Amino acid sequence: MLDIKFIRENAEAIKEVAKNKNIDLNIDELLDVNQRRLLLLQKLEDLSAQKNAVNLLISNAKNDAERKAAIERGKIIKKDIEIDEPEYQKIKEQFEVLMVKVPNLISADTPIGKNEEGNVEIEKTGETPKFNFEVKDHIQIGKDLDILDLEKGAKVAGYRGYYVKNEGVSLMMALMMYALNKMIEKGFSPMIPPTLVKGNALFGTGYFKGKEYDSEVDEVYEVASGDKEQDGKSSKEKKFLVGTAEPSLLAYFGDEVLRQEQLPIKVAGYSQCYRSEIGSYGKDTKGLYRVHEFMKVEQVVLMAADVEESIKMHDAMLEMSKEIHAELGLPYRVLKICSGDMSAGKFRAFDIEAWMPSRNAYGETGSASNFLDWQARRLNVKYVDKEGNKKYVYMLNNTVLPSPRPFIAILENFQQADGSVVIPEVLRKWMPGGIEKIERK
C-alpha cells in the first residue's frame, strides 16, 4: 500500500509502474473516487462540527427553554448526518478496493519487461557437470535409491503429492538444519512460526491481491472448517495455510511501534509451506519441482526507512543465498527480476537458480525481495526514529533454502556412475553416521 498523497503527487510514475507490472488499475479513477470521497468527508465533518457546537450549547444552557431549543437543533443536524453517512461509507469502500491494488514503485535498476522472459541474468557461477554416463533425473534416482516415492504420494495426497524416505529424509532435514544454522551464524533469530494463520497476515504481506481472499487468483489454501469456539460452534474467522514463513514472520510485528535502536530486526523462520499452485496446472507436472507442500527456511529483515541502506541489505541477503549455493557445490545463476515478473508490492527483486541436469536448465531455488514500506503500511508496523518521528519500517525477505528444489539439484548434480549420490560436505554432519554418499542397497 502507498500513501494517497504520494499517489496523487506521483500519479504519472505510478501509472507507468502499473503498466510495467501488468496491473490492471485506473489511477485516474482512483483519484476521482478520492476527490468525491474527500468532498463528502468534508461535508460530514462540517456537520459533526456543528453538532459538537450544539452539544456544548446544551451543556452550558442557562435555562430550560435554551436547552430545549438546542436539543431540537441537534436532532435536525443528526438527521442530516444520517442521510450522508451511508453514501460516504459506499465511496470509502470503493476507494479502499482501488487503493489496495496500487503497486509499489520499482528501483532504478529494475529492468522493464513484460514477463519472466524479461528477467536479466546478472551472474552465473560454477561449472555445470559433465557426465560420462547416462544422466538420470531425480525421479529415477529417488526411486533407485529408495529415498523418494511419488506414486505413493499421489495415491495418498493426490496430484503433486510425494513421500521422502530413508536417507532422503536425512538429506532434506540436513538441508534445513544447515540453512537454519547458517542464518543463526549470520545473526538472525530463529523462529518456528505458525503456518495456519488469519487472513490479515496474508493481506498485509501482499499475498492477497485484493482486500479479501479470492480463491480464483490467490495462490493460497483456505482451510474449510474454522476453529471450534468454546461453545462448540465453528468460528467465523477464516484460516489459511501460508505458502512461506514470510507472512507469519512479518505479521508478528503487526500494529507495533518499534524503536530505531531495535532495528534492523533479522529473523529466520523454518516452516512447512503450502501452495495451491493455482494457474500452473500444466506446468512442471512431474517430480518434486512444483509441489503443494514443502519445508523452507526463510529470512526477513525489518529496518529503518532508508532506500540506499535497504538496497545494501537486499544485496547482502542475496549474497547469503549465493554463499549457500556455493557451499552446497551447486552451479547457480542470479536473475534480476523485471517489472512484469514482479508482484505489486515489490520494489526490487532477485531470483537465484540452481542447475538441474534433468531440466538441462537452471531452476528457481530462491527469491530475494525488497518491499520498502509497502508491506509495513498494510501490517501497520512503525518505528520511532532518532528525532522522535514515527515512520513505517522497510521490510525485506529472502529464501534461505526450500526443501525440494535444492534436493533435486543435489541428487542430479552429484549422481555417480554407480547410481550413488555424493552428499555435499557441509551437510554431512547432519547425516546419520556422517555418510558421504547415498548408495543403492
Next chain:
RNA sequence: GGAAGCAUGGCCGAGUGGUUGAAGGCAACAGUCUUGAAAACUGUCAUGGGGAGACCCAUCGUGAGUUCGAAUCUCACUGCUUCCUCCA
C-alpha cells in the same frame, strides 16, 4: 467442564454520561547546569484525516445500539488474565 475479571497514548496507569484527546509516572527529544557525562531543574511529547492557514473531524480492543451528548450505559464479537476441575 465450572467461575470471575480485564482491554485507555511508545510503555505503565488514572478516569463510570457534558471544555476528557484523556491525570500521573516512565521512556524519548530540546534546553539550563557541567571540562564532559550523570543527577537535578525547565520545556516539548498520541495517532490518522481534511485545510494555504486559523482551525476542524475521527479514534480509549472491534462492531452495533441507547442519548441532544459515550472512554464512561446496553448488546454482540475478538483477545487476554486469574481461580477451580481435568490431563500430561
